[in-house]
Amino acid sequence: MSQATPPAGVQGRHLAELDQGRFLIQRCQDCGQHIYYPREICPHCGSKAVEFVAPSGRGTVYSTTVVRRKPAEGGDYNVALVDLDEGVRLMSRVENLAPDAVQIGQRVKTRVLLKDGKGLVVCDAETGEEE
Ligand SMILES: [Zn+2]
Incomplete structure (x- = not known):
């Protein structure tokens, strides 16, 4: 029996925001592409400069x-x-x-x-x- 702990990092942040009623995706500051599900590193260009943004x-x-x-x-x-x-x-x-x-x-x-x-x-x- 283990208590469910929220995942750390960007995925935990994403879930915490969701629980506050906010749906956020990520955007890479280097290549400009959007990312979902959240990642620590941009899957398009490998940049770590990813930020959370509110989608349309x-x-x-x-x-x-x-x-x-x-x-x-x-x-x-x-x-x-x-x-x-x-x-x-x-x-x-x-x-x-x-x-x-x-x-x-x-x-x-x-x-x-x-x-x-x-x-x-x-x-x-x-x-x-x-x-
Ligand atoms: Zn990128």
Whole structure:
């Protein structure tokens, strides 16, 4: 039995910010590329000059899956890979649509869902902004 300790370094910082309701990604000060999931070193150029920044929160669904669950366990839910406009991909879920109504290419906006003191990045489909 070991108590869960938060990971140290940038990943711990990321989780701590999430628990405060803030979703941050990283940006490399040398090559300008955005990074997610957080790393100590830029995967694009090897620089250590990476800083946390707030993303626009806007993105596009890259893939979507319905995870089936019994109603007693909370019912089906959606798992989506979302490409943020900053060029990073994250696993999330779309909250404001039926799980099987989420479509690839759907425009979404992220927000932080707080539950039991833990922050989770979820998305809402954007409406009325068809391209
Ligand atoms: Zn870089």
